Amino acid sequence: MSGVLVLGGYGVFGSRLCGLLTASPDLRVYVAGRRASAARALAARLGPAAEAVELDRDAPDGLAAFLKERHPQVVVDAVGPFQKRDYRLAELVLAHGAHLVDLADDRTYVTGIAALDATARARGLLATSGASTVPALSGAVVDRLLRELDSLESVEIGISPGQRAPRGLSTIRSVLSYCGKAIPAVAPAHRAARRGWGDLGRHRYPAPVGGRWLSNVDLPDSAVLAARYPGIESIVTRAGLELSVLHLGLSMLSWMVARGWISNLEPASRTLGAIAALLSPLGSDDGAMHVTVVGGRGGRRFRRHWTVVAERNDGPLIPAAPASVIAKRLAGVAGYAPLAVRGAMPCVGLLTLEELMMELGGRAIRAQMYDEALGS
DSSP, X not given: OEEEEEETTTSHHHHHHHHHHTTSTTEEEEEEESOHHHHHHHHHHHOTTEEEXXXXXXXXXXXXXXXXXXXXXXXXXXXXXXXXXXXXXXXHHHHTTOEEEEOOOOHHHHHHGGGGHHHHHHXXXXXXXXXXXXXXXHHHHHHHHGGGOSEEEEEEEEEEOOTTSOOOHHHHHHHHTTXXXXXXXXXXXXXXXXXBTOSOEEEEOSTTTOEEEEEEOOOTHHHHHHHHSTTOOEEEEEEOOSSHHHHHHHHHHHHHHHTTSSSOSGGGHHHHHHHHHHTGGGSOSOEEEEEEEEEEETTEEEEEEEEEEEOTTOTTHHHHHHHHHHHHHHTTOTTSOOOOOOEEEESSSSSOHHHHHXXXXXXXXEEEEEEEEEEO
């Protein structure tokens, strides 16, 4: 039986990933983390396909011993944040003959995984970073929207989870780390850097989500899509909080950071997270994401839209789906096309949108796509 080790397996997204993985009887899923009690509790809920393992991703000796003894085919790193992280864990996993998949959302980390390409290829392994909402899902959506287009001008990505959706401290720290700070320009249309949580705007999603505020976020897509589609002129990545008081409050704090009145919001992660938790009863379980591309076909320009809405707190399954599909394909699970790609790379071009939506089937998650003609 194939084995998949999930580091951070009982976390917000790791637990959802373990749930998706244990749905396949062909897999042995190791739910790993520093707190053995939390790992055991989740493994007990998931059933006999899951096994609890006490492991600290920052303790390489213990991880190396486990890899040597159990030989999992795939290791998934779901422990954030990935900002300022190095690749020692990835190197250790590859050295022990396992594929490496992570859920990183940090631009520098995701693009930097390519430094391990020669090592991964020499060992016949895959190391892929960003197997989550971004850039795996967002990239798959762009690829799908481009099927009927001859050229690509711009991409806009927006994400707004429900207020009651669980959020880990690592996610909060990730966003706060760049609030008010410059996001490097990567596309020609962005000659000037954008400000983290700046450029406040409103986007209307289908019911029951409705209108949400969105602001700039620093996602891997800005660099990954610019490299994948060299002629692109503009890439905009935004995210939002459901409750206006929280979104606008963070917007004001980011403005204060930009003015130099506050140096960094990351030290306030626990405090701001606690405030958000107190206000959670005022929000909902409903979240949404959209991807919009502008491109040409037959001498005419089109704006193509894709939107997904998640209800009943099923939204956190979306970030877990790409890693689940990748792991199952690498482990040879029946019904999943084998993944023959080897090397180290960001997680784009490895999955299709159809595969990801199939993995999320049966949940309160629905997507729609439509075109808007812009003329010549």
